[in-house]
Amino acid sequence: MHYVCPACESENKLDLTFPVEEYVCNTCSHLIDVAGNKQMKHLKVPTENVALDVGQKGKIGEEEYTVVAIIVKRYGSSIFWREYYLKDSKGNDAFLSESDGHWVFLIPMHPDDFKSKNSKLPTYAGRTYRWYENSQCSIEAAAGFFDEHLDFSIATYKEYVNGTRMISQEKSSKKSQYFYGVHISKYEVKRAFKIANMPYYTGVGIVQPYYFDMKQALNIFCVAALMICLLQLYVYISRTNETVFEQSINFADVKDKELVSKSFTLSGGSAPLKVNAFSAVDNSWANIQLSLVNENTNEVVYTSKDIEQYHGYEDGESWSEGNQSEEFNLCGVSSGKYHFLISAEKEGSLLPAFSGLQSPDSKILISRDKSGVLDVTDLYTAQSTTFIDGKTLEKDTTELGKLVKASFGTSKIDSLINAEGLKLTTDIVASNNDVKIKATWLPVSFWNFGVILFIMIILFVAMLMGKHSFNVKKWKNSSNTPYSTS
Incomplete structure (x- = not known):
């Protein structure tokens, strides 16, 4: 089907399946009345942030649509949004609305399906919708073919929202229409119509979904927590913590040399090796140098630990600091055959005076x-x-x-x-002769288990807080926001 513009005599062609009452010439941008074949008025051409072209085809869901018209609408002096008129192969209407890069797919609905005693909380298809805002707009620019005459008077939009769904009422001097809309991602629109560049989006769209599906996230966290608990239970039942090394080391025996311990074997997956060192320090210190040697790979893990304890009486009060024992972990020790290299020293001489x-x-x-x-x-x-x-x-x-x-x-x-x-000696430092070392293999540890569960809880709480902040931003332009604005 094609039309010859009476203003510039250029042809306007498009494969249409519906009767056209008006069209905008794609050459001179005049609005043409088909019945009288006369020009009505000159219109602005939709250009800024326009992503689709008249005649472009795309598949949304299971239906293929053709873009038959484009209208840019204006609210106030600086707020614009674009509406793309779509037709399927049977001539049924659908619309794509884009504002600030956020897209909504709309279809006409019957007004009688959207009624309620409470005008602010009407229902549709079992869902309750909250009134978002009223806005007045007019047509700023247009292009394409229309099955009815364009109304350039001020129209009033009343929008109701439920999550990613909305009901939009458009009321003009001639008629009132209702549309049911759902959020559609810009990537889905891009794939459907094979668009190279999409309008950049800002802010939060009126029906934009939160970045995470909270119900799905909760299910994932619960399943993960259950799996972790079952795994921890299996480890707890099947494995036990085991003391693999325990010995008292005389300071005199390791003076200026290292003691090579007996070999011991660790079996199972990687786990911490807990080491406890005790020395009877009293207002003194001792130091232990410990090297864990993997006899299979010759890898060495070295650590040094000070043991200190001091106490006294000052200004009428007693004080103390430090401890006679120190405990630390060698993390991620894998299975294999090991031995320790041990050296130690203490404050003072090796012999009591x-x-x-x-x-x-x-x-x-x-x-x-x-x-x-x-x-x-x-x-x-x-x-x-x-x-x-x-x-x-x-x-x-x-x-x-x-x-x-x-x-x-x-x-x-x-x-x-x-x-x-x-x-005979009164030298407490000198009377401390040895350091006791105990190493325990910890295949059963509740630390990692607890940390993972704690992180999961923190993440979910952060997601909930993020969703609240997201919804506050979504409703900030509404006079009927359910969130406190203070």
């Missing part, structure tokens, strides 16, 4: 300083002799050495000095 170790016959007095040097005094002659350590004194063959052995009644002077010296 003391004075006043006297022989039973009161002939010999022995003292030791913090460096381990012995001072041996013959109480009868009041002469003193120093020895590097107890072993040296034990091997001494002089008259003094013989007197020491005879007076104490033993040749094992070094052992005697160490044993009796601990009784």
